[in-house]
Amino acid sequence: MSGFAVLAAMAFLATRTEAQPGQVKLIVPGVWFREGDFDRFGHCNNVIIEMKDYLIVVDANFPSGAELTLQTVRRISPKPVKYVFDTHHHGDHLYGNPIWTQAGATTLAYVGVAEELKRYEPARWLAAVTERPDVAALHLAAPEPPVQTFDKSPFVLKDSTREVRFYFYGWAHTRGDGFVYLPSDKVLCTGDAVVNGPYNFTADANVGNWPKVIHQAQTLTTQFVLPGHGPSAGPEILEGQAKFMIELHKAVNTAVKQGKKLEDVVPPGTIKVHGDVVPATTTLTLPASVSNWVGPGLPSQVRDTWEEIVQKKPHGDIPH
Numbered sequence: 001m002s003g004f005a006v007l008a009a010m011a012f013l014a015t016r017t018e019a020q021p022g023q024v025k026l027i028v029p030g031v032w033f034r035e036g037d038f039d040r041f042g043h044c045n046n047v048i049i050e051m052k053d054y055l056i057v058v059d060a061n062f063p064s065g066a067e068l069t070l071q072t073v074r075r076i077s078p079k080p081v082k083y084v085f086d087t088h089h090h091g092d093h094l095y096g097n098p099i100w101t102q103a104g105a106t107t108l109a110y111v112g113v114a115e116e117l118k119r120y121e122p123a124r125w126l127a128a129v130t131e132r133p134d135v136a137a138l139h140l141a142a143p144e145p146p147v148q149t150f151d152k153s154p155f156v157l158k159d160s161t162r163e164v165r166f167y168f169y170g171w172a173h174t175r176g177d178g179f180v181y182l183p184s185d186k187v188l189c190t191g192d193a194v195v196n197g198p199y200n201f202t203a204d205a206n207v208g209n210w211p212k213v214i215h216q217a218q219t220l221t222t223q224f225v226l227p228g229h230g231p232s233a234g235p236e237i238l239e240g241q242a243k244f245m246i247e248l249h250k251a252v253n254t255a256v257k258q259g260k261k262l263e264d265v266v267p268p269g270t271i272k273v274h275g276d277v278v279p280a281t282t283t284l285t286l287p288a289s290v291s292n293w294v295g296p297g298l299p300s301q302v303r304d305t306w307e308e309i310v311q312k313k314p315h316g317d318i319p320h
């Protein structure tokens with residue numbers, strides 16, 4: 001256990017340069033963080049929460065990520081997985097649902113996740129089938145929606161050992177963003193509403209509202225923040241991620257007000273990032289204080305934010 005204790009201490013201090021994909025860390029007794037290998041497999045992070053008689057897993061992952069997390073679960077506890085919480089509708093967080101339901105779990109989400117699936121699917125699923133063998137291997141025509149949904153925040157699961165609260169604070173990364181909070185452990189799982197590194201994806205987002213959602217999550221007392229992508233950290237990544245969105249919005253808004261055109265700030269030319277064709281460059285730069293969140297996704301984040309500001313509606317409400 002001493003090795004685990006050291007890892008738990010390291011998890012608190014980890015930065016993105018200390019990313020350890022595939023590693024499983026004990027955050028507090030009965031809460032494990034499995035860092036997904038995003039660069040190689042597109043996997044999200046998973047969290048395993050131990051209750052008295054069962055386990056809760058945060059995020060279904062892609063099917064291949066679900067299999068890996070299921071192996072981790074079998075290794076660390078004989079208890080069954082009763083619930084798998086889908087933090088949002090994206091494939092890297094939800095397409096593994098059938099793996100978990102076949103293993104006897106109930107998939108759970110805020111109702112907004114099911115509504116996002118109706119909006120965007122099965123088009124994205126069918127595209128994933130052509131690109132990902134693990135999705136194709138399920139031989140399904142559409143993603144499996146969460147079996148159970150809730151519409152009152154927080155939804156609470158509680159037994160004699162632990163209380164787990166599932167919150168919805170509004171539209172940030174998607175219209176369905178769910179947070180998982182363990183009040184006695186001061187642990188907060190954020191999905192992609194908060195990431196630790198250059199992993200932000202803004203296509204389905206409400207960039208202008210995003211910081212407000214994080215500021216609500218910041219009213220919770222947290223010591224450990226377990227993001228959807230990137231290493232575990234402390235509450236400083238809540239502030240950093242909110243600041244990134246504020247700086248992004250500010251930089252784009254300034255350029256719009258200066259009378260610039262989108263082609264001026266996001267010149268033509270594309271590259272492929274994690275299989276997606278995205279604009280290659282942007283002339284906008286953000287302050288060094290948010291550099292942890294700046295990466296090859298910045299040009300597409302600038303474009304999405306530009307469209308949101310110019311069209312005066314959340315980017316997710318613009319056909320895309």
Ligand SMILES: [Zn+2]
Pocket residue numbers: 088090093173192201
């Ligand atoms: Zn996502």
